[in-house]
Amino acid sequence: MAQPAEKAYYRFVVLFFNCLLTFGSYFCFDMPSVLQDQFQGNLTCPNTTGTNSTTDCVEGLGMSPQEYNLLYAIYAWTNAIVVIMAGFLIDKLGNRFGVFLFSFLCVLGSSLFALGSHFKGTPYLLPLMLTGRLLFGSGNGSLTIVQNRITAFWFKGKELALAFGLTLAFSRLGSVLNFFFTQMFEEGFGMQWTLWGGAFLCVLGFTSAVIVSSLDKVGIKQLGLDGAIQEESRKVRIQDVKLLSLRYWLLVLTIMFFYNGIFPFIADASKFIQDKYSDYSQKEASYIAGAVYDSSLVLSASVGILIDFVGLRGVFAVACAVFTLPVFGLLAFTFVPPLVSTVWLGVTYSFAAASMWPSIPLVVPQATLGTAMGLATSIQMIGIGVSNLVVGQILGSKSSDKIPLWRWQRMMIFMLANTIGCIITSVLLNIVDHRQGGILNKMTKKSAQTEREEDTETLNPELDQTDEEENPQHSIN
Numbered sequence: 001m002a003q004p005a006e007k008a009y010y011r012f013v014v015l016f017f018n019c020l021l022t023f024g025s026y027f028c029f030d031m032p033s034v035l036q037d038q039f040q041g042n043l044t045c046p047n048t049t050g051t052n053s054t055t056d057c058v059e060g061l062g063m064s065p066q067e068y069n070l071l072y073a074i075y076a077w078t079n080a081i082v083v084i085m086a087g088f089l090i091d092k093l094g095n096r097f098g099v100f101l102f103s104f105l106c107v108l109g110s111s112l113f114a115l116g117s118h119f120k121g122t123p124y125l126l127p128l129m130l131t132g133r134l135l136f137g138s139g140n141g142s143l144t145i146v147q148n149r150i151t152a153f154w155f156k157g158k159e160l161a162l163a164f165g166l167t168l169a170f171s172r173l174g175s176v177l178n179f180f181f182t183q184m185f186e187e188g189f190g191m192q193w194t195l196w197g198g199a200f201l202c203v204l205g206f207t208s209a210v211i212v213s214s215l216d217k218v219g220i221k222q223l224g225l226d227g228a229i230q231e232e233s234r235k236v237r238i239q240d241v242k243l244l245s246l247r248y249w250l251l252v253l254t255i256m257f258f259y260n261g262i263f264p265f266i267a268d269a270s271k272f273i274q275d276k277y278s279d280y281s282q283k284e285a286s287y288i289a290g291a292v293y294d295s296s297l298v299l300s301a302s303v304g305i306l307i308d309f310v311g312l313r314g315v316f317a318v319a320c321a322v323f324t325l326p327v328f329g330l331l332a333f334t335f336v337p338p339l340v341s342t343v344w345l346g347v348t349y350s351f352a353a354a355s356m357w358p359s360i361p362l363v364v365p366q367a368t369l370g371t372a373m374g375l376a377t378s379i380q381m382i383g384i385g386v387s388n389l390v391v392g393q394i395l396g397s398k399s400s401d402k403i404p405l406w407r408w409q410r411m412m413i414f415m416l417a418n419t420i421g422c423i424i425t426s427v428l429l430n431i432v433d434h435r436q437g438g439i440l441n442k443m444t445k446k447s448a449q450t451e452r453e454e455d456t457e458t459l460n461p462e463l464d465q466t467d468e469e470e471n472p473q474h475s476i477n
Helices: 008-020 023-029 065-093 095-119 125-155 160-189 191-222 226-235 238-243 246-260 263-276 282-289 291-310 313-333 338-363 366-395 405-435 445-459 465-470
Strands: none
Touching: 008 125, 008 160, 008 191, 023 095, 023 125, 023 160, 023 191, 065 095, 065 125, 065 263, 065 366, 095 125, 095 191, 125 160, 125 191, 125 366, 160 191, 160 282, 160 291, 160 338, 246 263, 246 313, 246 338, 246 366, 246 405, 263 282, 263 338, 263 366, 263 405, 282 291, 282 338, 291 338, 313 338, 313 405, 338 366, 366 405
C-alpha cells in the first residue's frame, strides 16, 4: 500500500504550508514603501486649526530620502552576505534547521523594526530600525532559499514551474495585501501599531515553519530517503562551488540585472507617483505601485503551468528583459497613467520569476542546490543593495515634500541601464546554453525532465535508474 507521501496530494499540502512561510515577511518587506510619507514626514506639524494652516504637512519619523533608501539597502546587503553561508548550511544541516532559524530571525527583525519606530526624534531611531532590517534581511532571504529547496525536492520532474509560481503567488499576496491595507490600517491605528501588525504576520510564518518542517520530515521518512539525504549532506563541501558552470553564472547575472529594476523602483514608486502625477493621493499611489504585485499574483500560477508545458526558459528570459524596457521609458519621459507601467512591469516580472529561478535546479548539481540558490540570492541582493544606494544618491539627501522631476527621470534612466544589462546577459546565456545542449530551451516539460535525469545520473551513478524514474525525489535537493 502506497504511503501518503507518495501521493500527489501530500506534496501539495507541503507546498501550501511552504508557501505560507514567506507570506508575512513579504508583507513586511514593502511596508516602508506604503508608509514612505510617514517615514520621511516631519517630526512635528503646525496646528491645523487656523485658516492659514499647512494641511500638506505629514507627521512622521523625519528620515531623509537617503536614510529611507538605506532601510532597503541594508536589507539587500545583509542578504548578500548571509545567504551564501545560509545556502551551504542548509545543504549541510538540512531544511528543518534552516526553516526554524530563518523564520525566527524574520520575527525578531520585524519586531525590532517596529520597536524602533517608537523612538522618533531620538538618536536611537535609525540604528534600531536598521538593526531590525538587518536581522529581517538575514532571515527572509535565507528563508526563501529553504522554501525553494523544499519546493525543488517535492516537485522536481513534476510541476516544478507551477510550484515555483504558486510559491511566488503566495509571497506576492502578502505584498499585494500590504499595498491595499497598510495605509488604511495606519490611518486607523497609527504607524507603530501597523508595524507591529506586520511583525505578527511573521509569527504566523514561524507557525507555518513548524508545520512544513514536520510534513517534510515525515514525508522523507515515508519515502525511505532520510538516510540518502543525510549521506549526501555529509558529502557537501564549500569547494563544490567550483562545479557551478558558466551557464549558472550568466543566469545569476540575468536575475540580478532584472531585479535591479524591480525592487528599487517599487521602494520609491508610491512617492514617485505622488510627485510626478499630482492628482493621486498617498492611498491611490500605493494601490498603483502595488499593481506590480497584483499582476504577479494573478499570473504566477498560469505562467508557471505555461512554462512547465512549453519550456523555452532562456527565450522567456530575453523576452522579459526586452519587454521591460518601455516601462521605464514611459515613466521617465511621458505622462501616460502610471498604472499602465506598473501592470506592464508586473506581467514581465511574472514571466521572469517563473522562467529564471526554476532554471537554477536544471543547471547545477543536485547536492549543491542550496549553495547555488544562496549564491544566486547573494549576487541578486548585492545588485539590489547597490541600486538602492544609487537611487538614494540620485534622489538626494535632504528631506523635502516633493522631489524634483529631473531626479526621478535620472532614477528611471538608471533602471533602463539595468534592463539593458539584463538583455545582454540573457542573450549570452542562451548562446552558452545552446552550445551545451540547450536544456533551458527544451520545448516540453518531459524532454527537460529527461535531460535533467541524465545529468543527475551522471552526478549520482550509484543511484538505481529504475528507482530514479519511480521516485523523482530520490535526487537530493
